[in-house]
Amino acid sequence: MNYRFRTTAQRAALSMAALPLAIPFSAQAQYAEATTELAGLDPVVVTATLAPRTANESLSSVSVLDEATFRRQDPTSLSDLLRGQPGVDITSNGSFGKNSSVYLRGAPSDASVLMIDGIRLRSATAGGAAFQYLDPRMFDRAEIVRGPRGSLYGADAVGGVIQLFTPEGDEEGPQPSISVGGGSFNTQRLSAGLSGREGGTRYSFAASHLNTDGQPIRRGGEDKGHDNTSALARVAHTFESGAEVGVLALRARGNNEYDGGENDFVQQVAGIYAEVPVTDTWQSRLTLSEARDELDTIDNFGASVIDTRTQTARWQNNLQFGAHELIAGAEISEDRVSSTNDFDVTSRDNTAVFTQGLLDFSPFAIQASLRYDDNEAYGDEVTGSLALGYDLDDYHTLRASVGTAFKAPSFNDLYWPDSGNPDLNPEKSETVEVGVRGQYNQWFWDLAAFQNDYDDMIAWAPTSSGLWAPQNVNSARIRGAELSSGVEVNDWTLQAAFTYLDPEDRATGNRLARRATQSVRLDADRELGDWSFGGSLVAQSYRYDNAANTQRLGGYGLVNLRAGWQFAPLWSARVTLENAFDKEYSTTRDYINAGRAGFLSVHFGQ
Numbered sequence: 393m394n395y396r397f398r399t400t401a402q403r404a405a406l407s408m409a410a411l412p413l414a415i416p417f418s419a420q421a422q423y424a425e426a427t428t429e430l431a432g433l434d435p436v437v438v439t440a441t442l443a444p445r446t447a448n449e450s451l452s453s454v455s456v457l458d459e460a461t462f463r464r465q466d467p468t469s470l471s472d473l474l475r476g477q478p479g480v481d482i483t484s485n486g487s488f489g490k491n492s493s494v495y496l497r498g499a500p501s502d503a504s505v506l507m508i509d510g511i512r513l514r515s516a517t518a519g520g521a522a523f524q525y526l527d528p529r530m531f532d533r534a535e536i537v538r539g540p541r542g543s544l545y546g547a548d549a550v551g552g553v554i555q556l557f558t559p560e561g562d563e564e565g566p567q568p569s570i571s572v573g574g575g576s577f578n579t580q581r582l583s584a585g586l587s588g589r590e591g592g593t594r595y596s597f598a599a600s601h602l603n604t605d606g607q608p609i610r611r612g613g614e615d616k617g618h619d620n621t622s623a624l625a626r627v628a629h630t631f632e633s634g635a636e637v638g639v640l641a642l643r644a645r646g647n648n649e650y651d652g653g654e655n656d657f658v659q660q661v662a663g664i665y666a667e668v669p670v671t672d673t674w675q676s677r678l679t680l681s682e683a684r685d686e687l688d689t690i691d692n693f694g695a696s697v698i699d700t701r702t703q704t705a706r707w708q709n710n711l712q713f714g715a716h717e718l719i720a721g722a723e724i725s726e727d728r729v730s731s732t733n734d735f736d737v738t739s740r741d742n743t744a745v746f747t748q749g750l751l752d753f754s755p756f757a758i759q760a761s762l763r764y765d766d767n768e769a770y771g772d773e774v775t776g777s778l779a780l781g782y783d784l785d786d787y788h789t790l791r792a793s794v795g796t797a798f799k800a801p802s803f804n805d806l807y808w809p810d811s812g813n814p815d816l817n818p819e820k821s822e823t824v825e826v827g828v829r830g831q832y833n834q835w836f837w838d839l840a841a842f843q844n845d846y847d848d849m850i851a852w853a854p855t856s857s858g859l860w861a862p863q864n865v866n867s868a869r870i871r872g873a874e875l876s877s878g879v880e881v882n883d884w885t886l887q888a889a890f891t892y893l894d895p896e897d898r899a900t901g902n903r904l905a906r907r908a909t910q911s912v913r914l915d916a917d918r919e920l921g922d923w924s925f926g927g928s929l930v931a932q933s934y935r936y937d938n939a940a941n942t943q944r945l946g947g948y949g950l951v952n953l954r955a956g957w958q959f960a961p962l963w964s965a966r967v968t969l970e971n972a973f974d975k976e977y978s979t980t981r982d983y984i985n986a987g988r989a990g991f992l993s994v995h996f997g998q
Contacts, residue, residue, distance in 0.1 A: 433836050433878055439507070439535040439555040441750060441759065442544055442719050443710060448831050451759055451779040451791045452537055453479065453840045453874060459532040460885075464917055464926055465954060466966050466993060467528050468579070468602070470556075472952070474523075476913030476930035478838075478874040478889040479538040479552070483906050483979040484524070486609030487986035488577070489618035489648040492524040497538050497844065498870040498895040498907050499551025503799040503819070505541070507555040509626075509640055511661040512545070515685040516700035516727040519548070519802035522685060525644055525659045526556070527622045529571070529583045529600045533557040538874070539842065540823045542775035542797030543761040546723070546744055550797040550821045550844075558624055558642065561587030561596035563998065573966075573993025577615070577986070579604035581993060585624075592631065598624040602646075609983050610651060620646035634669040653691025660684040673712040680705050699730045700803075715752040721745070727803070735807045736814070740769040755783035769806060770818055773798050792826045805850055805862045813861045820847045835879040844870045867898040885926075887915040902941045906980065908932040917954075924956040937981040948977035964995045 435458065440450035447454050455478055467473050471492055475482045484492040496504040501520030506513050508531075514521045534556050541549035561567075566588040574580045585598035603619040621644070628638030644659040663681035670676050686699040708721035726741040748761035759779040766772045777795030784790060799819040806812050827840035849866035871894040879886040891911040895904035903909070910933040917926030931949040936942075953969040967990070974988040 433834070433880060434831050437535050437537075439553050440537045440541075442708065442748060443717055443750060445750070448789055448829055449757070449781075450537075451757060451781045451793065453539055453825070453827060453838065453842075455536040455538075455876065455889075457534040457536070462528065462532050464924065464956065465928070465952075466968055466991070468581070468970075468989075468991065470523050470526055470528050472970065473528060473534065474536070474554070476889060476891075476911050476928075476932070477536060478876045479872070479891055480536065481891075481893075481908055481911060481932070484985065485650065485980055485983040486607075486616065488604050488606045488616075489524050489620065489646070490609060490616070490650060490983075492522075493520065493906075494523050494554070495907060496536075496551030496554070497842065497872060498893055498904060499799075499844075500906075502802065503548055504551040505545050505549045505553040507545075507553060508642060508661050509556075509558055509663070510679065511640070511663050511681040511683055512702070512704070513659065513661055513683045513685070514548070514702070515687075515698075515802075516702060517698055517729055517731070517803045519800075519804070522657065522659060525620065525646065525648075525657050527600050527602060527620055527644060529581075530558060530598060530622050530624055530642060530644075531556045532559045538840075539793065539825055540775075540777065540795035540797035540821060540844075542773075543763040543777045543795065544746065544748065546742070546763060546765050546775075547767075547773075547798060547800035547818070550799050550819070550846075558626060558640070559585070559587055559596050559598065561594045561626065562589055563587065564589050567998055569995070569997025571993055571995045573991060575991030576989035577604050577607055579989075579991065581991070585997070593627065593629045595628075596624065596626045598622075606649065607986050611984060613651060616649040616651070618646065618648050620644055635667065637664070637666045639664045653689060655687050655689040657688075658684060658686035660686075675710045677708050677710075678706070679708075695732070697730070697732045701728045701730075702726070703728075715754070717750040718747070719750070720747040729803050734809050735803060736809075736812070737769070737803070737807045740767060742767045757781035757783075767800065769814075770801060770816065773818060787830055787832055789829050789831070790826075791828070794822070794824050797821050797823070799850075801850060801862070811859070811861050813863060816850060816862060817848050817864050819849050819864075821845065834881045835877065837875070837877040839873070839875050841873045842871070846870070865899075868896060868904060869898055870895045870904070883919040885915075885917045887913075889913045897939065900939070902939060903936055905936055905939050905941075908935045908947070922958040926954045928952045935979070943981055945978050945981065948975055950975055950977070962996055962998070965993070966995065967992045 434446045434448050435456045436444045436446055437454055438444055440452040440454050471482045474480050479497045481495040484490055493501045506521035536554050538552040541553050568586050570584045572582055580603050583600035587596040600622045605615050606617045607615055609616050624642045626640045630636045641662045647656050661683045665679040667677040681704050683702045689696045704725040706723045711718045723744045728739045744765045746763040751758040762776045764774050775796045779793035781791045801816040805816055806814050821844055823844040825842040829838045846868040848864040850862050851866045852860050853863045853865050855861050873892045876889045893909050895907045912931045914929040929951055933947040935945050937945055951972045953972050956966045958964045970989045978984050
């Protein structure tokens with residue numbers, strides 16, 4: 393079976409297909425129909441190209457964690473879902489809300505983009521996103537796009553983009569849900585939701601709470617707790633004309649303990665959008681959004697407050713020309729910082745225009761994009777990408793691409809009191825990738841090889857006055873390969889991923905710190921009537937904690953087990969056993985992650 397969408401009618405349907413805020417509610421039925429036909433093995437994704445394309449058509453290295461994956465694994469953190477996925481590495485200073493970094497193809501969190509329903513979330517001071525403060529129960533889908541996306545998303549999309557999607561609320565009538573559970577380390581979890589559809593209106597409301605005593609994050613230390621309360625509200629209405637308006641608000645708030653102190657955090661995104669079908673082939677969409685990252689800290693150095701806010705207005709237009717599609721738009725954003733630290737500059741704005749052509753000359757496909765950013769702090773940047781695809785037959789597609797991206801210097805880099813460097817330039821990168829995908833009725837495989845060259849990397853170095861400050865002094869080369877595969881057959885769902893990485897500091901020849909060179913992940917799940925059973929194996933090689941490669945952290949292997957029981961209509965119970973063999977492991981020096989942990993939960997609802 394050929395999974396590629398060929399006809400004009402299919403293309404037009406897909407151009408309207410949608411996921412929350414990223415694309416409108418009005419086409420949820422078309423999206424569901426498409427993803428059902430593809431049985432999850434070649435899912436429709438929107439993050440890779442700003443328009444619905446199957447994973448095969450996207451000409452990208454992309455992985456999807458769907459609703460069934462979230463439900464089966466029932467994770468306590470997003471790290472449990474992401475660790476070991478193709479091209480993904482996780483480092484953390486302990487478990488349960490402790491500081492974490494997500495590496496995409498060797499690029500850390502501040503050189504990769506996190507989006508929630510089309511809204512970008514990050515700290516403008518630190519540069520990266522605080523993945524550890526997001527409750528996975530607020531989401532039912534994740535798209536992981538690996539490789540540069542600067543020409544679509546602007547600054548920091550060097551390693552790729554991870555986009556999280558909240559539940560859709562597409563069932564007719566009100567659909568309540570509730571989940572109660574707990575387990576090791578005196579952990580309690582509670583969540584509830586209400587979603588549904590009434591006429592042209594869709595809605596989804598949810599709340600969750602997690603509280604845990606945690607465990608020591610250093611050998612011989614005390615337990616370090618964590619609590620997180622999250623809430624979600626989303627409403628959209630589609631008019632008879634096809635126009636649509638919608639709003640979204642997601643907020644996570646809690647407390648996190650660590651060695652030497654604790655912090656109160658807030659992670660929040662909010663947005664409103666309107667989309668109008670200008671013609672049968674032209675959709676125009678305006679989105680206004682705000683993202684907040686707030687941190688109040690009390691530690692051995694005293695008390696501090698660092699709050700950052702990003703407000704964005706984005707106008708995007710999708711125009712259909714038969715089998716081809718043109719996307720063009722503009723974006724204006726402003727970062728603001730409010731802090732007890734005396735930053736010399738507390739705001740900066742960015743103006744951008746972008747365009748992309750998605751051309752299908754079956755069996756050839758071409759995707760080309762270009763973006764111009766003008767930033768008040770560090771000037772203008774132009775990024776672009778070109779991807780070529782060729783269908784060898786109905787089942788195999790070759791692809792090749794080249795793309796540029798940049799990582800913007802953060803407020804800390806530029807303006808931190810007494811040590812910031814306002815003359816910093818953005819880090820630059822250029823990536824070349826080749827890949828091939830095999831797509832069949834019940835399984836797929838995908839192989840990609842890439843090289844990313846970095847220049848003007850920001851590192852702390854001595855100045856002419858003898859002081860240390862961030863400077864554009866480093867360069868790096870990251871080579872790698874990824875192999876992934878998935879099978880759905882006879883009630884079995886199997887996934888496998890292997891990543892090889894060669895991250896080299898070009899000045900010293902050393903390996904870049906905190907990157908493992910080899911990673912394997914295997915997921916196996918089986919449905920047996922009202923029962924389900926599954927497990928995951930994640931294994932990674934050793935890494936170095938410092939640039940000099942003198943502090944080596946050993947490799948590790950983790951086994952996570954799970955089971956579920958549908959014991960009554962709409963009622964189910966789930967049990968998970970994380971790190972089943974109680975492996976002690978570290979991904980950053982002096983910190984250890986949680987040992988064996990068991991959790992039990994009871995759920996009501998769809």
